[in-house]
Amino acid sequence: MIRLLKKSYAALIYLFLYAPILILLVFSFNASKARGNWTGFTLKWYLELFQDRQIMKALYHTMVIAVLSSAIATVIGTAAAIGIHNMKKLKKKIVMNITYIPVVNPDIVTGLSLMLLFIFTKFRLGFVSLLLSHITFNLPYVILSVLPKLRQLDKNLYEAALDLGATPFYAYRKVILPEIMPGVITGLLLAFTLSIDDFVISFFTTGSGVSTLSIIVYSMARRGINPKINALSTLLFVAVLLLLFIVNLRTSGTSHEHKKRSEQKW
Amino acid sequence: MVKKCRFLLAAVLLAGFVLTLSSCGQDKRVVLNVYNWGDYIDESVIDLFEKKHNIKVNYDTFSTNEDMYVKIKSGGADYDVLFPSDYTIERMIKEDMLYKLDFDNIPNYKYIDDRFRNLDYDPNNEYSVPYMWGTVGILYNKTMVKEPVTSWRILWDKKYSKQILMLDSQRDSIGVALKMLGYDMNTRNLAELEAAKEALIEQKPLVLAYVGDDVKDKMIAGEAALAVVWSGDAIYMKRENPDLEYALPQEGSNLWCDAMVIPKTSKNKAAAELFINFMCEPEIAYKNADYIGYSSPHTEVKKMLDPELVADKAAYPDEEDLVNYDIFKDLGDYLKVYDRIWTEVKSH
Amino acid sequence: MKKYWASYPYLLWMVIFIFLPLLLVLFYSVTVRTEEGVRFTLEHFQRFMEPIYLKVLYRSVKLAVICTVICLVFGYPMAMVLAGNHFKRKQVMVFLFVMPMWMNFLLRTYAWMTLLERTGLINAFLSWLGLPSLNLLYTEEAVVLGMVYNFLPFMVLPIYSVLSKIDKSLIEAAQDLGADDVTVFRKVTFPLSLPGVFSGITMVFMPAVTTFVISRLLGGGQFTLIGNLIEQQFLVVGDWNFGSAISMVMMLVILISIGVMSKYEKENEGSGLF
Numbered sequence: 051m052i053r054l055l056k057k058s059y060a061a062l063i064y065l066f067l068y069a070p071i072l073i074l075l076v077f078s079f080n081a082s083k084a085r086g087n088w089t090g091f092t093l094k095w096y097l098e099l100f101q102d103r104q105i106m107k108a109l110y111h112t113m114v115i116a117v118l119s120s121a122i123a124t125v126i127g128t129a130a131a132i133g134i135h136n137m138k139k140l141k142k143k144i145v146m147n148i149t150y151i152p153v154v155n156p157d158i159v160t161g162l163s164l165m166l167l168f169i170f171t172k173f174r175l176g177f178v179s180l181l182l183s184h185i186t187f188n189l190p191y192v193i194l195s196v197l198p199k200l201r202q203l204d205k206n207l208y209e210a211a212l213d214l215g216a217t218p219f220y221a222y223r224k225v226i227l228p229e230i231m232p233g234v235i236t237g238l239l240l241a242f243t244l245s246i247d248d249f250v251i252s253f254f255t256t257g258s259g260v261s262t263l264s265i266i267v268y269s270m271a272r273r274g275i276n277p278k279i280n281a282l283s284t285l286l287f288v289a290v291l292l293l294l295f296i297v298n299l300r301t302s303g304t305s306h307e308h309k310k311r312s313e314q315k316w
Numbered sequence: 317m318v319k320k321c322r323f324l325l326a327a328v329l330l331a332g333f334v335l336t337l338s339s340c341g342q343d344k345r346v347v348l349n350v351y352n353w354g355d356y357i358d359e360s361v362i363d364l365f366e367k368k369h370n371i372k373v374n375y376d377t378f379s380t381n382e383d384m385y386v387k388i389k390s391g392g393a394d395y396d397v398l399f400p401s402d403y404t405i406e407r408m409i410k411e412d413m414l415y416k417l418d419f420d421n422i423p424n425y426k427y428i429d430d431r432f433r434n435l436d437y438d439p440n441n442e443y444s445v446p447y448m449w450g451t452v453g454i455l456y457n458k459t460m461v462k463e464p465v466t467s468w469r470i471l472w473d474k475k476y477s478k479q480i481l482m483l484d485s486q487r488d489s490i491g492v493a494l495k496m497l498g499y500d501m502n503t504r505n506l507a508e509l510e511a512a513k514e515a516l517i518e519q520k521p522l523v524l525a526y527v528g529d530d531v532k533d534k535m536i537a538g539e540a541a542l543a544v545v546w547s548g549d550a551i552y553m554k555r556e557n558p559d560l561e562y563a564l565p566q567e568g569s570n571l572w573c574d575a576m577v578i579p580k581t582s583k584n585k586a587a588a589e590l591f592i593n594f595m596c597e598p599e600i601a602y603k604n605a606d607y608i609g610y611s612s613p614h615t616e617v618k619k620m621l622d623p624e625l626v627a628d629k630a631a632y633p634d635e636e637d638l639v640n641y642d643i644f645k646d647l648g649d650y651l652k653v654y655d656r657i658w659t660e661v662k663s664h
Numbered sequence: 665m666k667k668y669w670a671s672y673p674y675l676l677w678m679v680i681f682i683f684l685p686l687l688l689v690l691f692y693s694v695t696v697r698t699e700e701g702v703r704f705t706l707e708h709f710q711r712f713m714e715p716i717y718l719k720v721l722y723r724s725v726k727l728a729v730i731c732t733v734i735c736l737v738f739g740y741p742m743a744m745v746l747a748g749n750h751f752k753r754k755q756v757m758v759f760l761f762v763m764p765m766w767m768n769f770l771l772r773t774y775a776w777m778t779l780l781e782r783t784g785l786i787n788a789f790l791s792w793l794g795l796p797s798l799n800l801l802y803t804e805e806a807v808v809l810g811m812v813y814n815f816l817p818f819m820v821l822p823i824y825s826v827l828s829k830i831d832k833s834l835i836e837a838a839q840d841l842g843a844d845d846v847t848v849f850r851k852v853t854f855p856l857s858l859p860g861v862f863s864g865i866t867m868v869f870m871p872a873v874t875t876f877v878i879s880r881l882l883g884g885g886q887f888t889l890i891g892n893l894i895e896q897q898f899l900v901v902g903d904w905n906f907g908s909a910i911s912m913v914m915m916l917v918i919l920i921s922i923g924v925m926s927k928y929e930k931e932n933e934g935s936g937l938f
Contacts, residue, residue, distance in 0.1 A: 060745045060757075063738070066813070067764045070775035073785060077778070103359060103375070126674050133671025145675065151682050156874035156918060158891055159911050162898050163685030166908075169390050170688055176393070186681040189674065247768055249877065254898070257393045259349055259374035264770055269354065269379065271774045271881055272528055280778075283771045290766045294759075386902040478799050484885045525802040525884025539782045655901050656716075663720045663888040 075287065078280035095281040102278065105266055111177070112246055112262040119184035120241035126185070127192030127241075128234050132226070134193065135200040149190045160187060161254035168255065175257025183255040184245045191244060192237035199233030243293070345372045348587050351387075351395040353574070354379055354529055356448075358607035365594050371587055379528050380485055388413065388579055396582040397591050402573050403487070403644035405444050406437035410646060414443045415578045421589040424596035432573060432613035436643055444575035445592050448610035450547035451633065451641060452488060452570040454563045460541035465563040468496035471542060472515070477522045481534060481543035484526035486658035487644055488570065489516065492544055495567045495640075502645040509657060516661045526662065535560060546572070548610025551631050555609065562630040568640020573613070692908035708909035717893070721913070724890040727804070728872035731811040732819075735868045736861065738812075739819035743860070746820070747827035758824070765817050773810050773881050780806055780882070802884030810878040818867040826860030827853070858928070866925045870918055890914055 078096075082089035099105060134145055152160055164186065168179045203226065211221035227234075249264035256265065263282070270276050350362075354377040362373050376395070378384040381404040387393050388408075400408065408414050419425055425445060432446040456465050460479065463470075471480055471492070482489050491501040493512035503509060524540050531543050536556045545553070550562035576595060578588045594600060598616035605612035605621060611631050612618065618626055626632055647654065696705045711717070746758055764772065779785050780800040787797040800806060830853065838848045876891030888896075890910065897907030 056741075056745045056748070059741060063742050063816075064760065067761070067816075070772065070779055070813070071764060071767065073779065074771070074775045103362075104377075126677060130671040130674030133668050133674070137668060137671075145671070148675075148678050148682065151678075151686075154870075154918070154922060155686075156870065156914060158874055158876065158894055159689065159915055160682075160685075162894065162907070162911065163689045164681065165898070166688045166692065166904065167681070167685040172391065174394065182681065186677070189677065193674075243766065247766075249768070249770055257387075259376050261376075264768055267768065267770045267774065268877065269377070271770065271777065272379065272530060276533075279771070279774060283767070283775070286771065287767055291763075294763070294766060380900065382900045382902075386899055389902060520886070523886070524799070526886060527884065537781070537783045659888070659893075659896075660716050662885065663716055663723075663893075 071283075071287065074280050075284045078277060078284045080277065083277055095277040096285075099278050099281045099285075104261075105263075105278070105282065108261050108263045108266045111180075111260055112264075115177075115181055115184055115262065116242050116245040119181055119188055119245050120238050123185045123188035123192050123241045124234060124238040127189050127237060128196050128230070130189070131193045131196035131200060131230075132222070135197060149193055152187050153190050153194075157187075157248075157250035158254075161251040164251065165254040175255065177260045180252060180256045180260055180262075183251050184248065187248070187251055188241035188244060191240050192234075195237035195240060196230055196233040199230040203229055239293075243290075345370055346584060346587050347372045347374060348397065348584060348591055349374045349376065349393075349395045350397045350591065351376050351378060351384060351393075352397075352399040353377060356399065356574075356608055356610075358603045361595075361600055361603055364600070365591060368594070369587075369590060371590070373591075388581060391581070394581040394583060395579060396584055396588040398577050398579055399447055399574050400577060401644070402435065402437040402575075403646045405575060405577055406646035407648070408577065408579070409438065409443055410648070413579055415580055415582065415585055416442045417445065417578065417592070418585075418589060421586065422593045422596065424593050424598075427596055427598065427601070427614050427616050429613045429615050429618075435573060436645065437573075438575070444577045445596065446573050446575045446613040447595065448548060448605070448608065449571070449573040449613050450611050450631075451564060451638070452491070452544065452546055452572070453550065453630075454565060455535055455543045455545045455550050455553060455560055456563065457535070457538060457541050457557075457559050458561055459538075459559050465542075465561075466566050468492055468565045468567055468569075471544070472496070472519050472522070474522065476541050478524050479541035480519075480523050481531050481540045482519075482523050482526050483531070483544050484528050486654050488544065489526070489661075490654055490657060491570055491644070493519075495565070495569055498567060501570055501642045502647070504647070504650055506653070509653060513657045513661060516657075517664050520661065520664055546610075547630055548608060551625070551628065552609040554630070564629070564633060564637055568642070571638060571641035571643050573643070689908045689911055692905050693912045694909075696905055708906045709913070711906060712909055712913060717910075720888050720893050721890055721917075723887065724873050725917070727808055727811065727887075727889065728869050731808050731815065731872045732865055732868045734808070734812050735816050735819040736865065739816055739864065740823055740861070743820045743823035743827055743857075746824045761820065762817060769814050770877065770881075772814060773878055776806070776810055776813065777801065777881060780809075801882065802886060804883070804887055806882040807879050807887055810882040811872045811875065814878065815868045815872055818871070819864040822863040822867065823857055823860040826857050830856050862925045862928050866922055869921060873917065874914060 077088075079091050079093070080088055081092040081094070134142055134149075137145065161183070164179075164183045165175070167173075168175055173179060207225050207229070208221055211225045212218065216224065247264070248262075249268060252262050253265055253268070256262070263286075267279060267282070270279055348371050350373055352375070356377070357375075359375075362375055365371065366373055378387070381401050384398065384400060385404055385407070388395065388398070389411075405414070422445060428446055432449060434441045438444045454465055454468070454470065456470075461470075461476070470476070471482075482492070487501075490509070490512050493515045494501050494503060494508065497508070497511055497515060499505070499508045499512070525534075527534065527543075531545055532549055532553055534540055535543050535545070535553050538557070538559070545562070547562065550560075554560050554562065576592045578585055578592075582588050595604070596614065598614070598620070601612060601614040602617045602620045605614070605617045609631075612621075618632070629637065693708055694704055694706065695702050696707060712721075742761075746754070746761065777784075781787070782797055782799070782801070784801070786800060790797055834852055834856070835848055838852045843851065874891050876889060876895045879887050879889045879892055890913075894907050894910050894914070897903045897910065901907075
């Protein structure tokens with residue numbers, strides 16, 4: 051009895067979580083622009099979506115920014131994690147606290163502080179400022195993904211490699227890097243999704259001619275309900291589903307811990 | 317496993333590299349950054365311009381004059397052509413943010429109706445070329461509002477509680493309250509402004525929402541009975557939903573004009589002027605006016621448009637209807653008082 | 665392994681893009697630009713102390729607290745259900761729970777707009793039942809609903825992860841000693857789950873108190889929150905000094921709440937998420 055109660059409670063919560071999304075998906079195929087009623091199946095919104103210059107450009111920007119920022123953040127972040135791992139206790143503590151600043155700070159403050167920096171230094175707001183901002187908020191997540199792998203590392207491995215005549219750099223590349231690779235990849239994927247998902251920081255740090263999908267959605271949503279957004283949501287939902295499926299296949303055990311981290315974003 | 321990971325990483329890096337390359341190498345054409353109101357152009361016009369002049373247009377939109385002004389003022393963006401409204405143009409001229417136009421490059425200026433030349437915000441017409449104009453009035457749904465709509469007072473009628481949409485724009489909303497009370501929309505009289513504030517606070521419980529462009533969608537869908545709207549939007553909405561009607565309140569209202577200007581951030585003034593001139597080509601101006609539905613200051617366009625539309629008082633009102641219609645003036649530092657009042661109303 | 669230098673690019677990066685920007689916010693918040701130049705002032709903070717702004721702060725905190733309480737009340741049982749052995753494929757259930765969070769939160773908020781409108785689906789359903797339509801969108805409740813919808817998983821997951829780590833033998837021991845289910849929960853399970861509860865509270869309260877998007881989209885511009893105020897100062901009014909001052913106040917509110925929470929967490933020796 052109690053078991054049934056618990057299950058139906060869970061069912062209710064799942065309904066609460068999924069109903070709005072599912073309705074959005076279903077109505078992306080609705081012929082009528084009006085919401086209350088279903089007037090027939092259509093793919094017209096998808097067609098319009100792909101013909102919309104602004105949306106297509108935003109999609110392009112979103113992808114380029116996500117790919118570049120996650121790749122750069124992964125390189126810098128992995129190196130940083132190796133450095134931090136080798137630090138003494140006090141120094142490590144200080145650096146880790148700095149690392150947590152962008153995680154803990156409200157996004158709106160991170161966003162506007164970066165905007166102030168760019169304007170103060172007369173840096174043109176646009177693609178580059180957006181990219182720099184995305185790298186900035188991605189970095190901590192890469193580090194937080196790589197550090198645990200470094201901690202699990204057997205110290206002797208590296209020394210053994212050195213004893214066998216490897217240069218330190220060679221030893222890192224051939225011994226350490228492969229060992230921490232799962233963490234690096236998780237960091238990369240995490241950074242990638244966070245970058246795609248971000249709205250607030252992008253909103254403040256973008257300039258002429260460059261907007262991401264989130265920004266477009268915000269301005270479209272402010273203009274009112276638009277079936278094109280439904281179509282866009284459907285496509286993004288399916289894309290995320292696929293991405294998550296791939297990630298889950300790869301790291302079925304560990305991914306959960308990282309998801310939790312990402313939730314602290316915004 | 318490791319190999320797969322490395323492959324993935326390499327692929328991602330490569331993809332990023334290729335994408336940046338393609339975005340750099342893509343275009344050697346001149347790039348023109350255009351910043352306009354949302355939904356305020358027939359987008360095919362941009363393609364036509366790009367093809368005709370081999371110039372790439374970066375088209376971007378804003379939702380309020382203030383948004384646009386702050387973006388330009390902060391120096392974070394370098395647009396070439398802007399479409400601000402009257403009072404913002406006045407302010408930008410005052411603050412030396414605009415280039416004087418070279419009208420030799422804009423021969424199509426000859427089509428602009430005299431009525432819209434040399435308006436107060438640009439007295440000698442040196443900085444701007446009018447794009448669209450219109451009024452602010454009340455749009456109502458005839459199935460929900462049975463009485464004749466003649467006055468702003470109807471927006472304070474308790475009968476329509478939670479069925480009224482106001483504009484989320486300080487100048488417009490405070491202006492409506494000022495006109496309702498019989499004051500000037502550009503007043504600097506603190507007592508009058510206080511009265512307007514009290515009126516807006518009194519009205520707030522009746523208001524469904526303070527909206528921007530979403531007003532169109534909401535009124536067409538029948539979400540509300542009354543809304544303060546720009547005349548151009550009203551024409552569009554009437555077309556979409558025949559139950560809607562537009563009224564010009566007798567107390568007077570705001571007459572506005574949006575015009576094209578070139579900010580000093582522009583690095584390509586000649587191309588910008590080319591663009592402005594292109595927008596004034598009769599064919600192009602007609603396309604825009606037809607698509608947007610706003611009233612055009614272009615003499616040729618008026619001849620080409622559907623006669624029914626030109627006869628519509630909402631789109632092209634008679635001069636005598638516009639007696640008490642003020643054009644917004646730049647308030648300078650006094651704007652802070654308006655801003656404060658608006659914050660007080662909204663946070664009440 | 666003395667390879668600190670590997671972290672130097674990162675440290676430099678953080679100094680430029682995290683440290684300096686925050687210093688700038690601080691700088692703007694305590695200065696004013698006059699004809700003679702820039703001078704130190706506390707007037708922006710003074711201005712914030714005026715009733716209209718305090719009212720905005722009060723409303724933000726109030727809505728965030730309401731949202732946090734609702735999330736806790738509904739989230740805790742959900743975490744218990746997830747942590748218990750009710751489902752054959754527990755991992756899948758947790759995955760399904762997290763899934764919607766991977767969708768852009770603007771889209772999730774937007775989804776509610778289409779539901780709550782007067783011509784939206786809920787009202788269409790009501791009128792189908794012959795009931796009068798309700799004013800759902802553009803109310804304070806809609807804003808809270810949007811927050812709860814977006815932030816509920818932040819409450820459930822930390823509690824779930826603490827609950828699923830609790831040593832089952834503790835509960836069995838309590839039962840052996842004659843405790844009934846309620847007592848076990850009150851004396852064993854709940855106290856042990858407190859660290860999760862505290863991090864859940866922080867993780868819900870923080871984004872809720874700083875949001876400007878949810879209140880803009882679901883509140884119809886009527887419910888100015890502190891986030892909206894900041895956005896407005898920077899992007900509409902252009903008063904960066906006052907905007908920075910409000911941001912400083914907001915950071916203070918957040919830091920205090922995090923400080924309080926992590927103190928509790930430490931006292932309970934939990935695995936803090938921060």
